[in-house]
Amino acid sequence: MKKFLTLTAASALALYMTACSDNSTSADDDPLKPGSVYVFGSDYKTGELRWVSEDGVSEDSKEFNQDSKIVGVDGNLFVLERYGADNLALVDVSNKKVTWQKDMGDGANPSDVVKANKDEVWVALEGAAKFVKVSVKDGEVVKTVKTDGFNQGKASTPNLVDFEISGDTLFALFQRSENYAYPVPGLLALYKLSNGDLLDTIKLAKKNPMAMGFAKGKLYIASQGEYNASYGTDADDKRGIEVVDFDKKKTSVVVDGEKLGGGVYAFAVDPEGVAFAAIYKGFGDVPVVKVNLSEKSVKKVSDIADAEGSLYFDDVDGVLYVGDRGAKGGLFKYDEGKVTKIDAPKDMLPVYNITIVR
Template sequence: MNKKILTLLASASLAFFMSACGDDNSSSAGVDCLDNENCLDDDISSDSDDAKSSSSVKKDDKSSSSKKDEKSSSSTKDESSSSVKDDSSSSVNSSSSAKDDKSSSSEKKDDESSSSEKKDEKSSSSEKVESSSSEPPVSSSSEEPESSSSVELKVTYLSETPNAADLEVSGDTLFAVFQRSYSDGSSLLKYENGLVALYKLSDGTLLDTIPLVTKNPQVIKMVKGSLYVGTQGEYNPDTWGIDADETRGIEKIDLKKKKSELWVSGTLLGGGVYMMDADPVSGKAVVAVYKAYQNVPAVEVDLNDKSVRKIDGVVDASGSIYFDRKGELFYIGDRGSIDFDTYEMTPMVAYSYNGLKLTALYDDEMGYQPAGISVINGEVFVYISDFANAGKLYWIDYDEDEGYYISDENIQFSTDTKIVTVNGGLYVMDRKGKGSIAKVNTTAKTVAWQQAFEDRVNPWDIVAIDGSNAWVALYDVGEIRKISLGDGSTISSIDTKEFCAKKYEPVE
């Protein structure tokens, strides 16, 4: 019953996106965490006057907390930003890629300009900056505020796409991590340190911002009351890959102190974080560590003691990393590799991993690379793509005699698609063209509904607000959109372009 499909077409390249620049200040907010843990002090309220006044990313209460009409997404789309997460050995600017490899950098952002722990709340809530600050604070305003020295500061928008790379929910709080990159005219993106924004889950009111200590974040996860952010750092054009150093890795955020630290470095991991999922109970995580094209090993990380152990047998884990809480299993999509001299290939296969061994879920003669894995009611769904012409959603069957095998049936979407589990349902974010979101009836194996966007917005991640609504991170515009889970229609949105604004003192 094994299905043999087309052999592997040429793998496309790993590239990343244009993000936004900016700095932030802290506004105190109450946050509920998983496992009923309080991450912030009990006497701190998101409704307090201090919370409303201390964040420098807010222009005023109206602009930071009001919901935006679906038509108010960024008018400037960066068409050079790619939407696909595929890889290539020859280019870092493929139009079908999802996250750029970056140039090496060990410099970190000036704490005076980016820290959310500023002691002077008066100065942190104003639009004034110190002339010695290397990176002035963010502002959502295009006006020209005056500094304490009466020097007029200009505001520039280095990018229109802050690039919310991943979303997470805990209690009544929505967490979004922003990559904040820009172009200086060279072939590689430049990066400011990443930023985490906290919003009220129900309506998107901005509660707080926390700067990261490293660059180019890819994923954010809540584990045991702490946020963990996996960062890839910048691409090194000299080595054609990602360095294993202290400028990337897994950061741990203390939500009470509103401070992040590098918890597991790229030196220990062996490169930058490309994908990561974690068991929120045990604290164990599986990480796809990007070193170079077709060299993306999987490692198991214990977030409790920072220990790292390589998972033998995985060649290129950039296909997918997914943790099924009910089954307590990790799933790894291995894209394999090809020797371009001999054209010999290693297997392209989806694995389950129980912490001890890998189990292949379908025959390695499958010619398409795994590009996403989700589990619904114990049934494994695998999205497979050739990254050139076709992409299809399959499901895994099991026979006592034959073991695991891939189904004959499938649902076709595009080559650039991400599948996500939300409230026990399977949703497909298709990024081809203007982009669309679809819900799959996993019982009937049909599309329940599919909602196309009116403009090209590139849906990137989706998390539930409640049983009826969800937030969707959009990658090509400065927006996080609230949609109905009933039909995908837009309800409102959060304008994130303020994280792209950067003040500077003009040079005469």
């Protein structure tokens, strides 16, 4: 096992301070910024990219692999074609054409993209024991950071599922599964944003973490935990939302699965101190709850049945976007306590995930 760097209490506190300093009715009359909201649809056979204007979701679409994730970074739109394709593509938002498309390697399963600098991005790979820095101009890999030291048991990858950045630090979230099980809790690793040098690691309290986000200078991590016999998740204390204490190098649970109603499938954070969690009770049964992180209170968001289509919080406009894959689903926005369905073509595929490009 690789020997990892450790931090003194003073340096850990300094790192923490650096992190602190620096996603039903018909459409209403509050117009969306043309082209800023993008939605990916999938029926598990085909996939399509569409975009949102003042009139709703576009009639036009762009085809991609059915298992794809879209991420907006610094004015750029990236399409992460996952299992069955394993590509990273850059889409020109001015004409919706692919600028370049690069193979990340068989089974690489790209999972997230964040800004490294004005010319490069870091790309997380869930299916490979590494992550890479890529040139925005041409998609070429300019640096590789190995993560095989985090592999659990005989697993070939530590399952990197999410990136966050704050100040000069890159935060990486690892699930650490083995043979489709989660024998140990997840792991948070901290890297130097500029070059990928490992700074520290922090063991999580819960298993199978899904996503993370910053609110009021604190990093919150949401975990789904292990599946039950029915392939759902139980409302118990084996999963939940935890917060990172960088000084003590540990986490503590804010709200557990018993209070949430199950494990967290998707997670979006309002920097002002509110989180939204899609709770995976079972296939097709994924409600959304609103969590006040300081008060540790949980309130269900009405009119959402199956939020397997992801959550995205727009911290500029203060709006939550929800992809509901249920029979009466579609693309929704939640604003000031009201859920509104955005107009969309009848042939649009069920929402798979959402992003915003600015």
